[in-house]
Amino acid sequence: MDFELSSEDGMAVESLRRCIESQVLPLVSGKLDSAFSPDLAHQLISILADFGLGNGWLPEDGGGLGLPYVTSGLLYMELSRQVPDIAGLLYVSEGAAMKIYNQGSPALKERYLPLFGAGKLIGCGSVTEPGAGSNVRQLRTRAERDGKGWRLNGEKMFISNATVADVLTVLARTGDNEFTIFLVDRSEHKFESREISKLGMNGWSFGSLVFTDTYVDDVFRIGEVGEALSEVMGGFERARAWVAVIATGIAQAALRDAIKYATERDQFGAPIAAHQLVQEQLADMACETEASYLLTMKALAALDRGGRADLPTSMAKAYASEAAVRVASRAIQVHGAYGVTREFPVERHFRNARMLTIPDGTTQINQLIVGRELTGIPAFMGAGGYRNRTGGRK
Ligand SMILES: Cc1cc2nc3c(=O)[nH]c(=O)nc-3n(C[C@H](O)[C@H](O)[C@H](O)COP(=O)(O)OP(=O)(O)OC[C@H]3O[C@@H](n4cnc5c(N)ncnc54)[C@H](O)[C@@H]3O)c2cc1C
CATH class of the missing domain: 2.40.110.10 (Butyryl-CoA Dehydrogenase, subunit A, domain 2)
Structure with missing residues (x-):
């Protein structure tokens, strides 16, 4: 198994990073406390379409870029390290385009898919x-x-x-x-x-x-x-992997910011990073962030192989979204009181991460999917539901 990015993926992520810094951050600066206006949301989607964000999953015959899910996931992770709000906007939009691509009539495809592909529709x-x-x-x-x-x-x-x-x-x-x-x-x-x-x-x-x-x-x-239910459930699978991508990006940003602060802040005559209990927190954060990354990459690779991917996508979603909350919370701890102020980005990472344990199946629902895949027994309705379905057999 190759854990390194391919050189093409590395270059794509690097050029996206430069675009976010030069074009996206100036547009959203001061505008992250309430929903983007329709105009701003359309401006963002149009800029990022050049990188396959918002149109990357759509195959080329649907007007999109037809990116592998692994490549698309890496691009979204970079965006999520910087502005996860935009990653949310785009992955949901791509999900709608894919429903039209998979099941829409020729007339709907002709009317809407080229516009999604060109980054003109949300x-x-x-x-x-x-x-x-x-x-x-x-x-x-x-x-x-x-x-x-x-x-x-x-x-x-x-x-x-x-x-x-x-x-x-x-x-x-x-x-x-x-x-x-x-x-x-x-x-x-x-x-x-x-x-x-x-x-x-x-x-x-x-x-x-x-x-x-x-x-x-x-x-x-x-x-x-x-x-409709099988199309909706198939869409949830991909969406779960995407929530894991965004959560991993947020955790990576929280870890990066905590390391920076810990090496700059002095207490007791040394940078706080020189205190072993601070390093313990950073080490725990790094392990959880890396575990999220690996589970998420495995889920993306499973989506690229095709077929159902309930187990890896639910594992990634349940783990990475909860881990991002823990990692962002520790990043606040490392910052002390500064961490709970709006002067530092870690309180925002924490609030952003906290959103992700709920959509596309709560943590509990994803745990139940993992449990069902492991045992063959669906436990969504508890033991009562199981006995009803099996005529009282335990
Ligand atoms: C940021 C965000 C974006 C969203 N985007 C969309 C969107 O684009 N489209 C859309 O349709 N929806 C969207 N949602 C809604 C989301 O899908 C639902 O909130 C989610 O499915 C949970 O439903 P609920 O909030 O009604 O909670 P409930 O289903 O009422 O659950 C409440 C609690 O009970 C637990 N629970 C429920 N059933 C069980 C069970 N069988 N066993 C154990 N525990 C259980 C849950 O885990 C949860 O903790 C979004 C939500 C958020 C937070």
């Missing part, structure tokens, strides 16, 4: 609702047939890119136990979107969507009626 994926989080099957948003189209009614909650997306993919109930995805276009369909303020990753839009008799023609249906 997408979002709306599944969660006020009463349906971890259990997607509880969702209540309904799509009912009406002539040549569908009428959508319901509310989506905690949706990334809610107020900046041009194109929404919406999972709706089309039967008792049937779910279908629809594309809703902000320029054409009527719905409401509202921003929800949150703890971290604040440049990344996050909000609610309300559909009241929103009418979409059948041409906006993505995939067959009632067959």
Whole structure:
């Protein structure tokens, strides 16, 4: 196994770093405490499209760059070391483009994919609702047939890119136990979107969507009626690897900043890095960050091989998102009181990391997926659910 970056990947990451420093950071400076405006979000996506961010997963025949997931992940990790808020914006948008690529009709592909490929469109994926989080099957948003189209009614909650997306993919109930995805276009369909303020990753839009008799023609249906769940679950797998990528980038940034501070700050006549208990914290942070990196790279490599990758993506997501919280928290400890002020970046790393244990399957849901893959027994509904399914057998 080769643990070094290929020279092409190394050069791509280096040129992205230079672009972030020269073009992206000046644009977002002072704008990371609330959601980017639609204009700024579009400016960012257009600059970063040249590097395959926001369009890298899309194959070339869909207008994208068709990057290997490993390469794309390394680019996103670099972005996450600097501005993870933008990584959130872009990976969610790419996920929406991939749903259109995988399941959209030729008309939808022709209309939307070239624009995603050119970095001109922002997408979002709306599944969660006020009463349906971890259990997607509880969702209540309904799509009912009406002539040549569908009428959508319901509310989506905690949706990334809610107020900046041009194109929404919406999972709706089309039967008792049937779910279908629809594309809703902000320029054409009527719905409401509202921003929800949150703890971290604040440049990344996050909000609610309300559909009241929103009418979409059948041409906006993505995939067959009632067959959406496998596409949605496949998308979650990739998204889990991406949350792990972003978490690893944040942990790397927290470690970098803690090492810098520990070598510069003097107490008891020496840099604090010369005190063994400070070094112990740095060593623990480095081990957890490296473990996150290795699990994440393994998940990305599994995605590149194709087929289902539940085990490596859920392991990476559960571990890396929790590890980033611990690493960022220790980075604050190493900084002492300065660490909890806004003068140093580590409080931001901590707030950003804390966002990531929840989306795309909470830590607990990902642990349950790992447990199911290890044992063959799904424990999502606890022992009661298992006994019901197996007719009382223990
Ligand atoms: C930053 C961020 C971005 C997001 N982006 C999107 C998006 O773009 N699109 C979208 O659709 N959604 C998005 N979400 C929503 C996210 O997918 C849900 O928050 C998540 O699935 C959990 O649902 P919930 O918040 O309703 O928690 P719940 O499902 O109510 O869970 C609450 C708690 O109970 C635990 N729990 C639930 N069931 C079990 C079980 N069977 N066993 C053990 N523990 C359990 C959970 O782990 C959690 O700790 C985002 C959330 C965040 C924080």
